[in-house]
Amino acid sequence: MSSVRTLLSLALVAGTVACSGGKPAESGGSAAPATSGVVIRLTGSDTMVNLNQAWAENYKTVKPDVSVQVAGGGSGVGIAGLIDGILDIAASSRKMEPEEIAKATKEAGAAPQEIVVGMDALAVFVNKDNPLKEISIEDLAQIYGDGGKYTKWSQLGVKNTACSADEIIRVSRQNNSGTYAYFREAVLGRTADFKLGSVDQSGSKDVAELVTRTPCAIGYSGMAYVSPGVHALKISKKTGEPAIAPTVESALSGEYPIARPLYFYTHGKPSAQAQAFIDWTLSEPGQKILQDIGYVPAPKASK
């Protein structure tokens, strides 16, 4: 058994060596400076991992001698890393608490800088033939939440003529999705579960696609995925309060209830290289990548 293990670990080591050997070659002729180049360590929010990775990969083409190391683990992990001083940038989908800022300031000798690099806004949408125009977070919780009492469109006072069965088909995401986690937190509450029996799709695009094809359905995904076959609902916090349409402006102003800023926090005063990277993410090509992934661009003010 032990010899098998040695063999396995040998194979693993060989694999890693082969992989890491392959990386510099990818970036072309600039292989030599890449090894001696600067490393920016960026860790945190799971929601932002794909975004950060896309940024890191594209940044290679901008500055081949800077490599951005991306890891996930959650916003808390990133902030903890910042406090421990092992990171250059923490990615976070929540604001840092005052005591966390105090600790980080103490460690780095300067206060961490907060940069809003983008926004994550969820659109809730129904089929284009559904007459429903707006919905409250409370009603959404009754539809999606465990123990919620709404299962028919008529219970919401909607005459959904395209849907003869009158049943609300809940389209949701698979449980490994960050969108799923955020929707649960923002709509159902911090400690609540989804009602089982929702139709779980593996991507935001699939949700919009399915709602387009299903007159009885309701679904949610990042704002960028709202397609012509569906219409996004205006959302109010409570029944009776004014409902807000999901737009870039309402997400930025904080009026739209299910949107949140995505932050970068720097380790004290950022190094010139880290600052250059952050500036690049806020630049047009950086924000284009962010929009391609499905997020709302950062407010211009933070530039």
Place this chain on the structure above:
Amino acid sequence: MRQTLSNRLGVAAEPIIEWTIRLCGWSAIFFVFAIFFFVFREGAPFLFGKLDIVEFLTNVNWRPDSRIKAQYGVLALITGTAAVTALAALIAVPAGLGAAVFVSEFCPRRLREVLKIVIELLAAIPSVVWGFIGYMVLNPLIIWATGAPIGINILNGGIILALMSVPIIMSMGEDALRAVPDTYREAAIALGASRWQLVYKVLMPAAKNGLLAAALLGIGRSVGETMAVLMATGHSIQIPGSLLDPVRTLTATIAAELGETVEGGDHYRALFVIGTLLMLMSLIVNVTADLVVKGVRGKQNG
């Protein structure tokens, strides 16, 4: 001198060749057990630790990521797999065997060649394409035809799986019917049997084993199919009340969730327990099939 040398070489080579061939034979068995072992090993710490096996099999709630209390109940997933597979078998076995009888006995030779090629082409379509057809084509069709609130459901998954297993059942079934000696056919026709009587009374009993094997292989494909059912069944955790309810299968759950679980975590191990469960299920199906075939053979000989 030379002769004795080659002789010696031959003598020396003989056991090596024999062992190589033997190794090839045994390796199949070895691999099956190795796969079973590794799947089981990943799930075992959870299976014998925190998991209450009765609750695992009887609880409807599959909530591996709950913030309140993670629940691992696979009853809804088992019902989903069973429902979709049963419907697929109900459609595919008669259709596949019927096609086999037609192609082997009733069809003019030219048409037979064309038909065989076309139907076998069906078997070459990747499962993700089948899933896509279920999702994009069958989904609106089912809504339009039945008035169901959603078109990706048991019916959709069953039809897609049936279409996937018909080619297998047909081509294996046809082989089984062709293997019946022509003397049987000649004798039956000489006795004045009609074509239908020939098929029903002579060929079907004579090819019973092969036809049964064909049907079971087709069903086996349905149980193990993942990608197509992931897309076509709706991926929804619930005990279905009708054919038009979306469900989720065991295989689709593993496919959808394994990639993002923490290695060694409860959720990860629970998925491997599901894997073990699936292997046990196919083992039971295969052993039952074997026993049934043996029983049929015994009766025939006796």
